[in-house]
Structure formats: C-alpha cells, structure tokens
Amino acid sequence: FYVPNLVVMLTVLLAMTVLRAFTFPENQPNNHVVTTVTGSSRRGGPLSYYIASGNLDYAFHIDQLSGELSIRHPLDYEHIQKYVLWIEARDQGFPPYSSYEKIEITLLDVNDNHPEFDKDPFHAELLENLSPQRVLMVSAVDLDSGTNGQLDYAITDGNKENSFSINRATGEIRTTRPLDREKVALYALKVKATDRGSPPKNTAVKVLINVLDLNDNAPRFSKIFSATVAENAPVGYTVTRVTTTDEDAGPNAISRYSITDTSLPFSINANTGDITISRPLNREDTDHYIVKVTAHDSGWTVSTDVTIFITDINDNAPRFSRPSYYLDYPELTEVGSLVTRVSAADPDEGVFVNFIVTASDRAVKPLMSETTVIINIVDSNDNPPEFESPSYFTPVTKSVKVGTRLIRVVAQDKKDFGLNSEVEYQITGGNSSGRFKLDKASGWVTVASSLTADTNKIFLLDVAASDRGNPPLSAQTTVRIAVTEENHHTPEFSQSQISATVPESLAVGTAIRTLSARDKDKDMNGLITYNITSGNDGGLFALNSKTGVLSLARLLDFEEKQRHELRVSATDGGWIAKSSYVSVTVHVTDVNDNSPVFDPEEYFPTVQENVPSGTTVLKMNATDNDSGANAVMAYVIQSSDSDLFVIDPNTGTITTQGFLDYEAKQVYHLTVKAFNVPDEERCSFANVNIQLKGANEYVPRFVSKQYYFEISEAAPKGTVVGEVFATSKLTFMSISGLSLVCSSPHMFCRHKVFVDAFMFHDYTAGRAKQLQLGRKLIC
Structure with missing residues (x-):
C-alpha cells in the first residue's frame, strides 16, 4: 500500500526501534516525499535525522532537520525491487542519544521496458518441397516483471500465402505447407513481440528465410529447333544451337546436352548445345535428319527433335543410262518417226532436268547439230503425312x-x-x-x-x-x-541401400530383387516408374518399369567383374515428375566354371645324368581363373614311359627318384594332369619331354700301345705319316680313324717323335685337331 506524507512520532529512548513499510510504483518522480520522520527526546531540544543504512545507490534523501524522506534520483524496479532503510534520530545532548526506525520501501513494477530481440534480423534456410516443419525460433526478452514481461509473438507482414505460422508463446516459426522456391525464393517476415502491460509495448524484428533449391523442375527446350545446312559444309561447321530454360537455380539449372543416336553425322557440345557436323554430308544419300537431342540437369532428362535439312549442291554431273547409242535406221523412214530414246539422270536435287541431245549423220565428213531439252518435274501429292x-x-x-x-x-x-x-x-x-x-x-x-x-x-x-x-x-x-492434383510428394524407397548376392551361373531372366518405392500422392501423381540410370554396363540387368523387379538380362562372369553398382530411379507420373534414387549393389559369387590351364602346354627340360635322387627337374605351372576353393589344384603324372620321375601334387614340382643313365635312355616322355580338387573332371594336360645330358665318364684308349711309321726327313708339311686308333664308350667322344700328318718337318728326333709335332686329321669330322693323347710314336 502507499501512504503519502505519513508523519511518524518517535520518543527517543535507548535501543527502541519502530518498523514502517511503504509500497509505490517505480516511476515516482525525483524529490517525491515518501514520508516524514519526527521524534522527541526527554532531554528536550531539537533532533537530527540520518539514513543509517540500506540507502543503496543513494536513492533516497532525508532532511536532517525536518526528517522528510524523499526520492533523490529515479528508481528502477528492474535494478532494485526493495529497500530496507534504517533511520537514525539523534538528540543534541552529550553524549547524544539515538534511536532507530526501520523503513521498508517496496517498488511496484511499471511497464517501462520494450521487448528486446537477441538478434536483428533473424536468418534461416530451408529446402523447398519439404512437409510442414520447424524453421527457427525467435526470442525476445522484456526486463519488466509479471504480465509486463510476458510476451506474445505474431507475424505482421511478409507472410505470403500464409506460408508460415508462429507459436504465440514460444516464438517458434513453422511452415504451413511445402514451399516452392520458383514462386518465392526469399521471405522477409516481420515478427512483433508484444508484452501484456497496460498500455502494452512492442518491438518488431525482420526474419529472412531463404528457400533453397531442389531439382524439382525439368529443363525445357526454349523453342522448336530446325536448321538448314549445305551438303558441302565442312566438318566442324556449327549447324545450330539448342537451348533450355530451367526454373531451378544454381547447379540444378545447368543442362548438359547429348545426341541420342551417335551414328548420325552430327555431334553436340555438351555445355553450349552447339550442334556441329562430325562427318561429311551427302544430300543424295539423306536429304534431312531428325536429331534427338537430350538435355540432362543431374536429375531430369528431357529430349526434343531437331530437324536438319540438307540443301543440294550441284556436285553430280548427269549420266546417260548407256555410255553410247548405236543403231541402224532405214533411209526411207517418214519424217517425225521416233529414232530412239536416250535417258540421263542427275542425282542432284532440282525441279529441272537439263540435257543436250546431239544428232549427226554418217557421211565421210559428218555433220551434226545439238538441242537442249529442259524437263520440269512436278511433284504429285501422293503421300499423306x-x-x-x-x-x-x-x-x-x-x-x-x-x-x-x-x-x-x-x-x-x-x-x-x-x-x-x-x-x-x-x-x-x-x-x-x-x-x-x-x-x-x-x-x-x-x-x-x-x-x-x-x-x-x-x-x-x-x-x-x-x-x-x-x-x-x-x-x-x-x-x-x-x-x-498438385504433385506434392517425392517417391521414397523403403531402403537407402540395397544389395543382393547371386552366383555367376544364374540363369538369364531370373529375378534378383524387387525394388519398392511409395508415393503419398494419389492417381497419376502416385504412379511410379522404375529405371536403371547408371551402372548397367553391357546391359547385364533388366528392371521392370512397373513392378520394380530386377532380373538378369545377360550371363554374369565372376572372373570379369565381381560387383556391380547400379543406380535406380523411381519417378512418379506427375506433370512435373519427381524422382528419388537408390543404390543397388549386386555381388557375384564364383562358380567352378573354369578348368586349370597350362601355359605352355609342352615342356622341354634337361637334366644331367647321374644326378642324385630327388633332384628337381621342373616346376609345372597351371592357372585357374576361378577363385577360392574353386581354384585349388592338384598335379599328377597321368602317364610316363619311366618310373624314374615323381611330381609333388601340391606344388607341381617334378623330381627324380632313381639313377639316370644317358647310355641307357636319352629322352623321357611324361603326361602331367592338373585338376580342381573339388571337381576332378575340370582338368587339363601338359606334355613333358625330359632331355638327358651325358657326362664324360670314360677315358679314350688307343688300340695299340705303340705305332711304328717310316717317313723321309725331307717329307714336306702335310705328308701323311700313318694312322692311330683310340676308342671311348661315349659316342660323342669316339676319336677312331685319325691320320698322323707332318706339321713341322724339323720337330722330331731320330728315334722317338712326340705327337705334338703332328696334327691328327679326323676324316669323319673334316677338320684338323691338335690332340694331347700322351702316347709316343716311334718313327
């Protein structure tokens, strides 16, 4: 309660206190008198008054003589809500006596503060086409209390088509429907926060909501395109340019162009849409082309037909149906009679056919004349569109x-x-x-x-x-x-990632998985069409566009590719169709469909005779394109003309297992088999021809210990002295049938001659050999 100008009477006694309380609004003016404190003393005389404590921020003032308590400067409820003042009354005696009075002053809040937002403006971004949802929350504070500090929020401007709503109490802004960036790309809302004071105070703030683009609009070709080009235009010549418009923005509005039929003599710049000539043209082969051009903007694909007419160039001479005409004609034939008919054709285009007819006689000095025949060919309308x-x-x-x-x-x-x-x-x-x-x-x-x-x-x-x-x-x-109806919803696949595992032997036409997507729209807008958009290299897979059944279209080969990554789209039937995508991974498992293969299929190793048992001759190598257990191989000697060799079934290493004698056998023939362990019928064979190398294990021996020859001391170089004979068990070491020939007439003694003074001539080899036999020859 508030009691103005209350006079408080005090009787000054030691240790006596009195409590008083006042309540008034915070907006009382300066110098406003709160109360007057009065008192008396038994000793008589005047009293002095002081604020002993509690005067926070020196908000109050008391007149020392009159005891009038007043407001010194403006009060602020939001700063201090309550003051507890102790007032001292002091007499003039010595020592002075004092007494104290407690005064409680409670302020009442006045609606003197406007709401304040924590930022200005507020910003938010939101993708278009999303279902109604929270966008952001605006927040303001009001320093007042009670109803003066309670706020209500409202959107007062910029809410086109009532696209947004705001929670009156919390300030949460939500969309009321899917937004369309192509209609409104930026919303500038004006939001007002109003307190509940009397009178109320309010503050407005701007809320900017940027609508982000989704690729929900297909590109559209800007017009119907057609062009005319001469048949002799050079390769690289630009025929025309196709362009598209797209209501989307940024990358979603950029189209890339392609020509569907790459066999046509035209190419297109994927970025600019310029159609150029890629091969020489010939109007006589084709007088016009219908080029289907596709525009793709990363989500949508549209196409249009571009008609290109080829104009004729006179690049072909007329040709007669026959190279020459010869005929006999009676001399008495009547004037005007038909002599013969000549014909010529020109593959060039034109409504006129021109040719020259020449007539000549057969005199010794023939005379002739020419005439030009012009035929205008008129088209008959004999074909409907x-x-x-x-x-x-x-x-x-x-x-x-x-x-x-x-x-x-x-x-x-x-x-x-x-x-x-x-x-x-x-x-x-x-x-x-x-x-x-x-x-x-x-x-x-x-x-x-x-x-x-x-x-x-x-x-x-x-x-x-x-x-x-x-x-x-x-x-x-x-x-x-x-x-x-409006196509509000995009098809949604039941899974974001789909995988399947199939054997490489899967039969063509077998179903692999059924892909399923749902669309909340009805009728045409909810009718879904499925399509494989990428990853189907070689057309291995087929997808039923209506049922979503993914099946095998061509045989798989694990050895060629073990995993296939497909991208599948689900597109609804709306006027502006919407699509979603899912990744489908098809894992291919191996089937034992390959036999081991030797490379090469025939081997020719060599080995020295007399090598110890267990010596490695050869390591066989076969490969199997299968994997895992299907590629495990074993080796076995299928057939052999000797039991002197064995093979390790795991490594394919062939080793000896007995004594090899060159003099007994020089070549061995083996057949080695490599087969799959799980399926022995999958096998291959290789021929192994082992060549034995002989060793020099026998010393040559002369047939006689001594040989006696006579020769003149004047015998010239090259004179045959005689023949000596030596033998060896090794065929290639046989040196029998050698002749002794004088090689140096002065290098022998009278009674004994050493062999190194002579050359032995091998008649079987046809060449001279210097042999160190260690035998003396007596001449």
Missing part, C-alpha cells in the same frame, strides 16, 4: 498456367516436296470446352483456359495433320491429357 506416334499422352497439374505448352505432336510428309510436304495441325474433336489450343505450325498443345475445376478429368483430343497439296492429304492421332 505420318505421325511419329499413333497416340500421345501427358498428365498436367490443375494449377498449370494458361499458355503453358503441354505436349508436341509431330507429323511429317517425307516423300513429297514443296507445298505437298508442308504440314499443318488442327484439333478436330474433344475440345468443346476450349481448354486447349494447338499451334497449327509447330504442333504444340497449350493450355487455353484454367484447369482448376477439371481435377481428375481426362481430355481426349482428336488431332489431324494435313499437308498443303491440292487436294490435301491428312492423318489422324489422339492426344490424351489427364488433369491431376
């Missing part, structure tokens, strides 16, 4: 804008020329409501009026394509257009 498809279909959302292009019908009259080949389109039925419009020149079907009221309705348009011949010829097709 043909649609590329017997029927067309497209879904479209009910909120599509008027003027949006939905689908293009294409018909061509390839065999006629001029006006006879020009095609115009018109809707002949099914458009009584006027919802759609057809461009007669391009074939694009566009929205002519709002489809909001036509949800879940299917329109069936009859479309005719007519040429401009006389009379015109035409063809018919149908265009089915399904109007759907």
Whole structure:
C-alpha cells in the first residue's frame, strides 16, 4: 500500500526501534516525499535525522532537520525491487542519544521496458518441397516483471500465402505447407513481440528465410529447333544451337546436352548445345535428319527433335543410262518417226532436268547439230503425312498456367516436296470446352483456359495433320491429357541401400530383387516408374518399369567383374515428375566354371645324368581363373614311359627318384594332369619331354700301345705319316680313324717323335685337331 506524507512520532529512548513499510510504483518522480520522520527526546531540544543504512545507490534523501524522506534520483524496479532503510534520530545532548526506525520501501513494477530481440534480423534456410516443419525460433526478452514481461509473438507482414505460422508463446516459426522456391525464393517476415502491460509495448524484428533449391523442375527446350545446312559444309561447321530454360537455380539449372543416336553425322557440345557436323554430308544419300537431342540437369532428362535439312549442291554431273547409242535406221523412214530414246539422270536435287541431245549423220565428213531439252518435274501429292506416334499422352497439374505448352505432336510428309510436304495441325474433336489450343505450325498443345475445376478429368483430343497439296492429304492421332492434383510428394524407397548376392551361373531372366518405392500422392501423381540410370554396363540387368523387379538380362562372369553398382530411379507420373534414387549393389559369387590351364602346354627340360635322387627337374605351372576353393589344384603324372620321375601334387614340382643313365635312355616322355580338387573332371594336360645330358665318364684308349711309321726327313708339311686308333664308350667322344700328318718337318728326333709335332686329321669330322693323347710314336 502507499501512504503519502505519513508523519511518524518517535520518543527517543535507548535501543527502541519502530518498523514502517511503504509500497509505490517505480516511476515516482525525483524529490517525491515518501514520508516524514519526527521524534522527541526527554532531554528536550531539537533532533537530527540520518539514513543509517540500506540507502543503496543513494536513492533516497532525508532532511536532517525536518526528517522528510524523499526520492533523490529515479528508481528502477528492474535494478532494485526493495529497500530496507534504517533511520537514525539523534538528540543534541552529550553524549547524544539515538534511536532507530526501520523503513521498508517496496517498488511496484511499471511497464517501462520494450521487448528486446537477441538478434536483428533473424536468418534461416530451408529446402523447398519439404512437409510442414520447424524453421527457427525467435526470442525476445522484456526486463519488466509479471504480465509486463510476458510476451506474445505474431507475424505482421511478409507472410505470403500464409506460408508460415508462429507459436504465440514460444516464438517458434513453422511452415504451413511445402514451399516452392520458383514462386518465392526469399521471405522477409516481420515478427512483433508484444508484452501484456497496460498500455502494452512492442518491438518488431525482420526474419529472412531463404528457400533453397531442389531439382524439382525439368529443363525445357526454349523453342522448336530446325536448321538448314549445305551438303558441302565442312566438318566442324556449327549447324545450330539448342537451348533450355530451367526454373531451378544454381547447379540444378545447368543442362548438359547429348545426341541420342551417335551414328548420325552430327555431334553436340555438351555445355553450349552447339550442334556441329562430325562427318561429311551427302544430300543424295539423306536429304534431312531428325536429331534427338537430350538435355540432362543431374536429375531430369528431357529430349526434343531437331530437324536438319540438307540443301543440294550441284556436285553430280548427269549420266546417260548407256555410255553410247548405236543403231541402224532405214533411209526411207517418214519424217517425225521416233529414232530412239536416250535417258540421263542427275542425282542432284532440282525441279529441272537439263540435257543436250546431239544428232549427226554418217557421211565421210559428218555433220551434226545439238538441242537442249529442259524437263520440269512436278511433284504429285501422293503421300499423306505420318505421325511419329499413333497416340500421345501427358498428365498436367490443375494449377498449370494458361499458355503453358503441354505436349508436341509431330507429323511429317517425307516423300513429297514443296507445298505437298508442308504440314499443318488442327484439333478436330474433344475440345468443346476450349481448354486447349494447338499451334497449327509447330504442333504444340497449350493450355487455353484454367484447369482448376477439371481435377481428375481426362481430355481426349482428336488431332489431324494435313499437308498443303491440292487436294490435301491428312492423318489422324489422339492426344490424351489427364488433369491431376498438385504433385506434392517425392517417391521414397523403403531402403537407402540395397544389395543382393547371386552366383555367376544364374540363369538369364531370373529375378534378383524387387525394388519398392511409395508415393503419398494419389492417381497419376502416385504412379511410379522404375529405371536403371547408371551402372548397367553391357546391359547385364533388366528392371521392370512397373513392378520394380530386377532380373538378369545377360550371363554374369565372376572372373570379369565381381560387383556391380547400379543406380535406380523411381519417378512418379506427375506433370512435373519427381524422382528419388537408390543404390543397388549386386555381388557375384564364383562358380567352378573354369578348368586349370597350362601355359605352355609342352615342356622341354634337361637334366644331367647321374644326378642324385630327388633332384628337381621342373616346376609345372597351371592357372585357374576361378577363385577360392574353386581354384585349388592338384598335379599328377597321368602317364610316363619311366618310373624314374615323381611330381609333388601340391606344388607341381617334378623330381627324380632313381639313377639316370644317358647310355641307357636319352629322352623321357611324361603326361602331367592338373585338376580342381573339388571337381576332378575340370582338368587339363601338359606334355613333358625330359632331355638327358651325358657326362664324360670314360677315358679314350688307343688300340695299340705303340705305332711304328717310316717317313723321309725331307717329307714336306702335310705328308701323311700313318694312322692311330683310340676308342671311348661315349659316342660323342669316339676319336677312331685319325691320320698322323707332318706339321713341322724339323720337330722330331731320330728315334722317338712326340705327337705334338703332328696334327691328327679326323676324316669323319673334316677338320684338323691338335690332340694331347700322351702316347709316343716311334718313327
């Protein structure tokens, strides 16, 4: 409670205290009198008054003479809510007597503070197309208390289409629906915090919410593309440029281009869309091309047909059907009679055929004349246009804008020329409501009026394509257009990673896994189509686009590849279709489908005779393309013409197991078998031909211990002295049949001659040999 100008009477007695309490709002002005303290003393005389304690921040002042207690400077409830003052009353005696009074002053809060946000502005980012969720929380504080400090939050501006809501008490901002960056990329909300005081105070803050892009829009080709190029244009010449527009932003709006049919004589710059000539053109082979160009923006793939007409260059001379004409003709034939018919053809294009006819007589000095024949070939309209498809279909959302292009019908009259080949389109039925419009020149079907009221309705348009011949010829097709709800949801796979393990012997057509995705949308928007987008090298796998069953399309080979990484998309049937992706890993296990293979299949090792038993002759080597247990091999000698060799079944090492004698046998033949341990029928064979090398184990011996020859001392060099004979058990060491020839006439003595003074001639080898036999020859 508040009692103004209360006078307190004190009787000054030692140790006497009195308690008083005051309550008033914090916004009392300076010098405002809180109370007046008075007292008396038994000793008489005046009293002096002092604030003894509790005067925090010197907020109060007391007049020493009158005892009037007043406010010195503004009070602040948010700083100090309560003061406890001790007031001293002192007389003038000696010693002076004092007494104390306790005064409690309680302040009441006044709504004098505005709410304050902890930041300005607030920032947040959020991906588009997400279901309603929390975005951020704004927070403000109010230094006041009670209801004066309690805050309510509200969005007062910038909330386009009521896309956001705010919790009045907590300040939490949430989306109310999926956002679309292509409509609004940045929201600038104005949020106000208001306290509950009277009168209330408020503060506003800006909240900036940036909507991040998702690749939810397919690129669209900016127009119908066609071009004309001369057949003699050089390789590398730019024919035309295709361009796309994409409502997405950043990398999601960048398209890369490709040509579907790489066999065509054109290439395209993946970044710019420039179509250039990659091989020489020849109009006489093909007068126009329909090039299907694909644009891919990392999530969407669209395509369009680019028609390229090849113009003719006069690069071919006319040719007669025969190189020469010769005929006999009666002299009395009537004037004007047909003599013969000549024909010529020119593969170049043109409505005129020009050729020169020459006539000459057969006189000794022939005379001749020429004439030019010009034939104008007029096309007959004998071919109707043909649609590329017997029927067309497209879904479209009910909120599509008027003027949006939905689908293009294409018909061509390839065999006629001029006006006879020009095609115009018109809707002949099914458009009584006027919802759609057809461009007669391009074939694009566009929205002519709002489809909001036509949800879940299917329109069936009859479309005719007519040429401009006389009379015109035409063809018919149908265009089915399904109007759907908004495509809110993206298909979701039940798993983010899918794996399967199959043997390499799996039969073609066998199902491997069933991929499953769900879409919360209904009807067309919830109809899911599956597709393998990458990783299916060689077309090994097939995916049923409707059921999601992944099956084997071609035989697997573990030895070639053990793991296949596929990327599979699930795309709904919305007008602006949405896709999600899943990784599928197919592990291939090995099957014992390969036999061991020797390389080479025939071996020719050599080994010295007399080597000890256990000597290594050869290590066989066979390889098996299988793995694991299927590649475990063993070796065995399948057949042999001797039991002197054995093989280690694990290592394939062939060793000796007995005495090898060159004089007994020089070559051994073995057949070695390598086979799989789990399946002995998978095996291969190799031939081993072991060549034995002889050792010099026998000393040559002369047939006689001494030989006696006579020779003249004047015998010239080269004179045959005589023959000596030596033998050895080794065939290649036989030296029998040697002749002694004089090699130095002055190098022998009278009675004994050493063999090194002579050359022995081997008649069997046809060459001279210097032999050190260690035998003396007596001459």
